[in-house]
Amino acid sequence: MLPFTRPTLGDEEKRAVSDVLSSGWLATGPKVAAFEGALADYLGGGVDVRAFNSGTSALEAALIAGGVGPGDEVIVPAMSFVATANVVKRVGATPVFVDVDLVSRNLSVSGAERALTSRTRVLLPVHFAGRAADLLPLHQLAKERGLLVIEDAAQAIGTRFGDGHRIGGSGNPVCFSFHPNKNMTTIEGGALACSDGDFIRRVERVRFHGIERDAQGGVDVSEWGGKMNLPDVGAAIGLVQLGRLEAFNWRRKELAEGYLAHMPRHGALLLPEDAPGHSWHMFCVCVDFEMLGTTRPAFQERLGSLGVGTGIHYPAMHLFSLYRKLGYGPGDFPHAERIGEQTLTLPLFPTMTDQDLDRVCVAFATLLQGTES
Ligand SMILES: Cc1ncc(COP(=O)(O)O)c(C=O)c1O
Known part of the structure; x- marks a missing residue:
């Protein structure tokens, strides 16, 4: 039976896992840092990347770092993996569904425009099946209305857009998934790319218990954070997969x-x-x-x-x-x-x-x- 998908993993990935197991550092460590750097380079070098234990976590962290919460509305396509809407609900905001194009299956821009209210805070387009959403008019709309665009690029690692830049390299928050059925995998895993340093620092806090360290080694927790970090084993696999x-x-x-x-x-x-x-x-x-x-x-x-x-x-x-x-x-x-x-x-x-x-x-x-x- 031919399955609809199958991950491609080989000896290099096995060696990478074995090296991490022998290194004694199993949780988030040097491999995650290397993976984040390699991903940032792959996306064009103009963004910072933070790795997550899933695409869902990356999206949730992006919404929290964007200050989205109760009373806010987030525009999402009516057809996607349910994580796209669930993360909005999870942070206490309301997903506002909009129809998709029948062929591209991506968010209808005119539908998004019609769905805007005074409570809309975020446009959350999905790049369905690896096809770039219609980003230019969405960014234009966001600019006119003061909205944040968070892209759900769970299915779009390697997708290029318009001028040829890779999805994830534009600077606004973009979230990827590396679940085993995606174009590359870290087993479970995800990443967030963004060029705004303050946003990245907030995402880092949200990713790990809200913990913040100062230069003297002091620790503070000023807001809630979860447990969303990627282990080094996943990052080591991801580094090999990214090369392929x-x-x-x-x-x-x-x-x-x-x-x-x-x-x-x-x-x-x-x-x-x-x-x-x-x-x-x-x-x-x-x-x-x-x-x-x-x-x-x-x-x-x-x-x-x-x-x-x-x-x-x-x-x-x-x-x-x-x-x-x-x-x-x-x-x-x-x-x-x-x-x-x-x-x-x-x-x-x-x-x-x-x-x-x-x-x-x-x-x-x-x-x-x-x-x-
Ligand atoms: C469009 C979309 N968004 C979000 C996710 C969630 O990613 P993950 O499974 O890594 O949490 C997926 C995963 O299939 C997805 O396809």
């Missing part, structure tokens, strides 16, 4: 281009589009199961019987019972809801072969054969 990232992303791009060239064309099948700088974290299609007279579980089972595994990324968040309590319901965000009902994630990972790709395209052609197109 461009090659990983190159192969992902080749495979995505292969899908775009060879997937069958059919009225029930909506393919994603390529875009400059796309890092192809996932290849997600929409399938109109109703038009095909089937259901998603039945379709997935038939693909499975042909050796093709699939994932679902993601259900619309505003329809989760937690968020319906805020007054949301079916019909609010048609694109997010359609994606939630019709999405399938196809296999895409660097060690996937051209034959694997053919197998997926042939499986789709087989299932769509004889149906009205």
